């Protein structure tokens with residue numbers, strides 16, 4: 516048994532998970548945002564509460580950049596974690612071997628293990644939400660780089676002089692394919708006075724992809740722009756790492772085939788035919804539990820290596 520903990524900006528999810536990935540028991544609560552000490556206290560009692568004996572290790576996914584020493588460099592949506600050594604602190608408190616990982620990297624591991632990866636060892640995970648995150652699995656392990664930035668495909672530049680991005684650059688994939696990007700592209704197209712069912716609507720990716728499925732030309736162009744940005748990012752990533760699977764997840768990916776098909780088209784036209792043919796691009800399939808399952812897998816891989 517392993518415990519997986521998914522620390523989100525809003526919720527804390529934790530579960531005891533068996534070696535085949537089955538969730539045996541789970542807890543969800545609001546995340547403590549007052550101080551790091553308060554959050555560590557909550558995490559400690561959650562872990563003790565879920566440990567019915569026989570728990571070999573604990574994995575924790577956090578929404579931040581984690582360097583190779585296990586220090587949270589920056590957690591934009593949960594600033595109390597900045598500079599904290601979450602794994603070391605929890606291990607000291609609970610006595611259980613504890614491993615920390617970026618949340619997108621943990622979800623990538625869940626997809627490689629049980630999801631759309633279907634047990635592959637090499638995978639790129641792209642998560643589409645407010646931001647565009649990424650996670651890279653190489654030889655069954657997370658590769659996060661020396662300071663934690665590896666796999667951040669959302670910040671590959673696709674428009675020199677494009678919209679400014681939170682990372683300090685401009686025109687990143689995220690500025691077009693993140694949730695806000697969809698809205699900005701739609702607004703720009705609508706300002707030209709064109710007819711569209713989107714006029715006067717909330718310009719969310721959900722609404723836009725629904726309109727695209729209904730054939731609205733403006734909505735289709737917005738999806739096409741997001742797909743082009745993602746295709747450029749994914750093609751660049753594949754040229755670097757040549758992995759066998761690219762999995763696209765996150766809330767915006769619920770757009771489904773209307774987004775996936777043009778992403779595949781835009782990726783294909785930028786790659787060696789052979790390289791493209793060996794990389795299957797598909798939608799995520801683990802769902803809402805990917806965070807806790809991936810975190811548990813982080814602990815399992817940390818203790819046993821990338822076993823099946």
Ligand SMILES: [Zn+2]
Pocket residue numbers: 669670671680681682683684685687689
């Ligand atoms: Zn950026």
